[in-house]
Amino acid sequence: MPKVFTLPVHSSSRGDLTVFENILPGSLKRIFYITNADGETRGGHRHIKAWQALICVQGTCDIYVETPEKKMVFGLDEPNKVLVLEPQDWHTLENFSENAIVLVVSNENYDPEDYIYPSYTDTLAQSELEKYTLKKD
Template sequence: MPQYLSLQTFSDQRGNLTVIERILPFDIKRIFYIYGVDASVRGNHRHHRTIQAAVCLVGSCRIVCKSGPGKTEEAYQLQTPADCIILHPEDWHYMDSFSPDAILMVLASEYFDANDYIFEPYAS
């Protein structure tokens, strides 16, 4: 089941500083960004091993997850750089509703491996 984290943010007259430290349930092996997205839906998969943390650095997007057969889909709106969703391997997910300026950063527990992806959605 996905976890929502509110990342620690320090704000003053100079601006904001958001920290990702000692809060993720994995060591980071891969970082990637999704941006310049049109009305497309991204994702549509789950993993065998990979845990991911998603943060929308700029703009906003929605992540919809389902954690197993017969489970209800849950939607998470990422609207600030302090919003973080942890996606576990069993969390079949997709991302949509990207604002035109959205930059979604994803931190992953594993290096890319095409064999780690499961594209078949759970049965309803």
């Protein structure tokens, strides 16, 4: 189930220091960021093993999440707000503001075998179609 955390910010006359620690299980193995995504949709998958934490360090974006139980939307609009996605959380990133930068941290290295692309809705629709097709014959 996705969960939003507020990261601690240590402010001084020299600026703000935002700390990301003890959020994901295990060790951090992969860090990447998304830029220049204006008007595009990113993601569109869930994982088998990987947990991910998403932070919009500049600008804003919306994260659409689908679990077996429900659909949710999370707005990332502060650089100290982090959305943690568990492996079963199917998600897309949309509505990027101009110059948005989304930092993604994962506890797993990239593995194409870890990705599941159909959403729960798509999977359900496909299984219903298969049932109908089987009954029809």
